[in-house]
Amino acid sequence: MGSWILTAMSVALLLATSLTASTQSPAVSCPVPGPALIPHQFECSCFFQCNRNDTIPALLLRCPNKLHYSETSPARCEDPEEVLCTPLITTRLTASTDPPACPSDQSALDYVYLVSNPRNCSQFYRCHQGEAQLFECPSYWYFDPVFEVCTPAKEPSCPPTNDEKILLPHPTQCNAFYICDWGNPVLFYCPSTLFFSNKTKECDFPQNVDCNRCHL
Structure with missing residues (x-):
């Protein structure tokens, strides 16, 4: 054995x-x-x-x-x-105003659970004893809620010319997008509370946008 x-x-x-x-x-x-x-x-x-x-x-x-x-x-x-534990570096953020519901049954309180942030898939909550702490994966990494780890996302790729206006979704942030400028992706943000829709190439209400694009 x-x-x-x-x-x-x-x-x-x-x-x-x-x-x-x-x-x-x-x-x-x-x-x-x-x-x-x-x-x-x-x-x-x-x-x-x-x-x-x-x-x-x-x-x-x-x-x-x-x-x-x-x-x-x-x-x-x-x-x-x-124990010597040397984990991947993640960043603890300020407390969220809308944390997720952590597992609260007695059998789960003694364990750590990692839960995705529905507004920003590069972030996750660390749940323990019913309390949630917000953390962020390294830049251009997204949180994988199945394996509860951070996974690298693909960076945006723009064509070398400006023959047409090209807008690309941010790989991890629902409210962000890029406009291509001669091969260079320029970062923009939607107005507060709106998400970028890769389908319509516009900012829209979250309920109208499929933001599960962190695997691009």
């Missing part, structure tokens, strides 16, 4: 989320042939379980009670001072 197998005690404590329903390739990759356990991209209390001969993680596992995932401990979840 390999060292990746969880102990009975840790299985009882961990909370597992199946990832098999996703068709997106995440910004985390499993070693082949595996199986293996790998750390989360930036949340020290989470880690992934990888199946044999599969590069996409199968389960997202969560340590309880502010414990951190340990690659060396048989228990897998240890006190933070016992």
Whole structure:
């Protein structure tokens, strides 16, 4: 039996989320042939379980009670001072006026959940004990709500000439867009509360705009 197998005690404590329903390739990759356990991209209390001969993680596992995932401990979840965690840098933002509803049932309060911001898909909320803290992925990365990680988005590409007016959606911000100027994308923002519609090439009310374009 390999060292990746969880102990009975840790299985009882961990909370597992199946990832098999996703068709997106995440910004985390499993070693082949595996199986293996790998750390989360930036949340020290989470880690992934990888199946044999599969590069996409199968389960997202969560340590309880502010414990951190340990690659060396048989228990897998240890006190933070016992674990070296070097996550991808994310930026904590000021509190939102409209945070999401975090999981509130008693069985979920001890675990960390990462929830997308519906107004800006480069941002996410870190939910713990029913409270939400707003964070942002690195520039030109979007938050993947299935794997709960940040994933790089494609930067806009403009043609070298100005034969016609070209407007492009921002890869992560619903209220932003680019106008191409001789090969250079120039950033613009919609008026407050409006989103850019890639279909009509205009700013419109959010309910009229499909802003799920972070995978462009």
